[in-house]
Amino acid sequence: MECNLELDTLTLAAGSAYWFPSSLQFKRLYATGNCNGYISMRPIDGLALSNWNALGSSNTIQYALLEKIAVSNGSITAGNSINNGSVTGITFGTSMGRTLFWVGGSGAWQDTAHWSLVSGGPGGECLPGPSDSVVINNNSAPSNLTVSLDGVCMARDLIVATTTKSLTFNKATGSSAQTSLDLYGSMKLSPLTTFSWGYGGDIWGTGTWIRFRAISGTQTVESHGRLLPLVQKLNTANVLFLDSTRIGQYFQDGAGIVDAGGNYFSTAADHWGSQGTFRNIGGKMKFARWFGNNTIDVPNSSIEINERYLNLTGSINSKGALIKLTFEEPEMTYSSPDTLVRVEFTNPNAQGR
Numbered sequence: 001m002e003c004n005l006e007l008d009t010l011t012l013a014a015g016s017a018y019w020f021p022s023s024l025q026f027k028r029l030y031a032t033g034n035c036n037g038y039i040s041m042r043p044i045d046g047l048a049l050s051n052w053n054a055l056g057s058s059n060t061i062q063y064a065l066l067e068k069i070a071v072s073n074g075s076i077t078a079g080n081s082i083n084n085g086s087v088t089g090i091t092f093g094t095s096m097g098r099t100l101f102w103v104g105g106s107g108a109w110q111d112t113a114h115w116s117l118v119s120g121g122p123g124g125e126c127l128p129g130p131s132d133s134v135v136i137n138n139n140s141a142p143s144n145l146t147v148s149l150d151g152v153c154m155a156r157d158l159i160v161a162t163t164t165k166s167l168t169f170n171k172a173t174g175s176s177a178q179t180s181l182d183l184y185g186s187m188k189l190s191p192l193t194t195f196s197w198g199y200g201g202d203i204w205g206t207g208t209w210i211r212f213r214a215i216s217g218t219q220t221v222e223s224h225g226r227l228l229p230l231v232q233k234l235n236t237a238n239v240l241f242l243d244s245t246r247i248g249q250y251f252q253d254g255a256g257i258v259d260a261g262g263n264y265f266s267t268a269a270d271h272w273g274s275q276g277t278f279r280n281i282g283g284k285m286k287f288a289r290w291f292g293n294n295t296i297d298v299p300n301s302s303i304e305i306n307e308r309y310l311n312l313t314g315s316i317n318s319k320g321a322l323i324k325l326t327f328e329e330p331e332m333t334y335s336s337p338d339t340l341v342r343v344e345f346t347n348p349n350a351q352g353r
Contacts, residue, residue, distance in 0.1 A: 012039050014063070019043065020050040027055050029076065033063030035126030036112065040152075042067040042084070049086065052076075065130075066090060082130045082184070085215055085235045097131035097156055105141040108172055109153045130184040130213075133157040138164055149208070150175035156185035166192040171208055180209045186220040187212075195229045195248075212239050221245065233258050233276075241265065253278055253294055260285070273314075299338075310334065 004023035011030040012018055015037025021044055033039040041064060043050040054074020064081040071089030079093040103116045103123050115125040120139030128134050134155040136147070144165050150172040158181070160167055167190070171179055187210070209230045212219050214237035222242040230249045233239050238257040244264040253273030260280035266287065271278075273292035282300045288307040293314040300320040303310075308327050316336035323343045325332060330345065 012041070014039060016040070017042075019045065020052075020069070022047055022049070023051050023053075025053040025055055027057050029054070029057075029059040029061065031061040031064055033061075035063060035080070035129060037063070038129065038154075039064045041065065041069060043069070052089075063129075080129070080131075083215060084213060095129070095131040097133065098125070098128075099133045099135060100125060100128050100155075102134065102136040102140040102145075102147065105143075106146040106148075108148045108150065110150055128153075128155040130154050130182070131156055133159065133185065135159045135161060136167055137161040140167075141165060144168075146170055148172040148175075149179050149181060152178070152180055152182055154182045154184070156183070158183055158187045158189075160188065160190045160193050162190045162192050166194065168194045168196050170196045180211050182211045182213050183219065184214050186222075188220075188222045189224055189226050191224045191226070193224070193226050195227065212237070236276075253292065305330065312336075 005021060005025065007026040009028040009030065010026040014033040017040035019042060031039050049068050049070055052069060052071045054071055054076065057074045060077045060079065061081065062079045064078055065084055066078065066081065066087050067084035068086040069090070076090045077093065078090050080095050081092055083092055098117065100115045100117065101119045101121065102114055103120060104114050107114045110127060112125060112127060113123040115127065116123050117125055119135070119137060132155055134157065146168045148170055209232050210228060211232045211234055213234050215235045216237055218238040218240055220240050220242055223245055225244050225246060228245070228247045231247050232252045233254040236255045238259065240259045241261050241263060245260065247267040249269045251267045251271045253276055255275040257277045257279060260283050262281055262283045264284045265280055266285065269288050271287045271290045273294040275294055277295040277297055278292065279297040280301055281297065284302045286304040286306065289309040290305060291309065291311045295314050296312055296316040296318065298318050298321055302322045304324040304326065306326045308329060309331050310323065310325065311333045313333060313335050317338060318336050319338040320341055322341045324346055325344065326346045
């Protein structure tokens with residue numbers, strides 16, 4: 001609902017998600033989440049910002065995830081909370097991160113019985129939050145294990161260190177359509193890791209995504225060539241891929257820099273970018289289609305497009321690059337003053353545009 005709200009008291013429940021209109025006024029705000037139930041606050045989809053007038057009041061909230069909110073005429077202090085981007089007028093306290101170990105074999109990410117402060121130790125800890133590092137290792141299960149996701153599952157770092165047991169991530173039966181794994185730090189997988197929830201979804205955020213959400217610093221990804229599902233890079237931090245990366249469906253760029261590190265980088269569906277920079281100097285890339293009006297920095301690289309479109313309209317550095325178009329009706333829109341080594345139409349039935 002699009003409207004302007006004027007309230008005396010706004011009370012928000014732990015573990016719930018709220019979408020706000022462009023303008024909101026309140027005298028008192030009660031929003032106390034907990035470590036097993038963060039409160040999500042963001043504008044109604046499609047709005048750039050939700051403007052909050054606190055009417056001179058001072059409020060304290062706990063365990064909240066805030067995005068695209070501007071507070072004026074008052075103050076909000078957020079403890080154990082995360083700025084998910086474009087938040088002003090809110091003071092965020094320092095969150096003390098933990099290292100949590102998965103224990104007890106296969107199970108659900110949202111089950112506290114599987115989280116321990118000790119490798120192989122007793123469970124019962126609060127669920128991982130955006131400041132916590134998660135470790136899954138040989139002590140996590142007596143045999144191969146499956147971790148099931150439902151809803152927004154969060155961590156700072158995800159470290160999979162299994163060397164003798166295979167690990168499968170899947171979606172829990174009946175899970176939310178918006179299930180995701182949101183990481184605010186880095187991801188390191190073992191060669192024994194599999195994502196089995198399938199790859200359905202689109203670039204607008206439906207489906208099950210791995211989402212890199214930090215607003216500062218550099219997040220690193222070491223996948224050991226394991227097939228990732230859908231991947232989004234959100235917010236303004238940089239993301240550096242340390243080895244060859246294969247994505248089973250879409251990849252969406254965000255602000256900041258995405259650097260493939262000169263490695264192989266591929267998507268089975270669209271690579272789509274609208275902000276920031278995508279960089280892969282001297283690397284090899286393979287995409288179904290590639291759309292973007294962001295900055296592209298790919299000199300001396302090899303780019304293969306195996307469906308119809310290569311549509312890059314932002315600033316491009318592609319000097320010395322090789323482009324291969326393999327579809328029978330390829331279309332290339334490419335804005336670059338650089339000299340390409342060559343463009344190859346490799347399908348004998350091709351009718352290029």
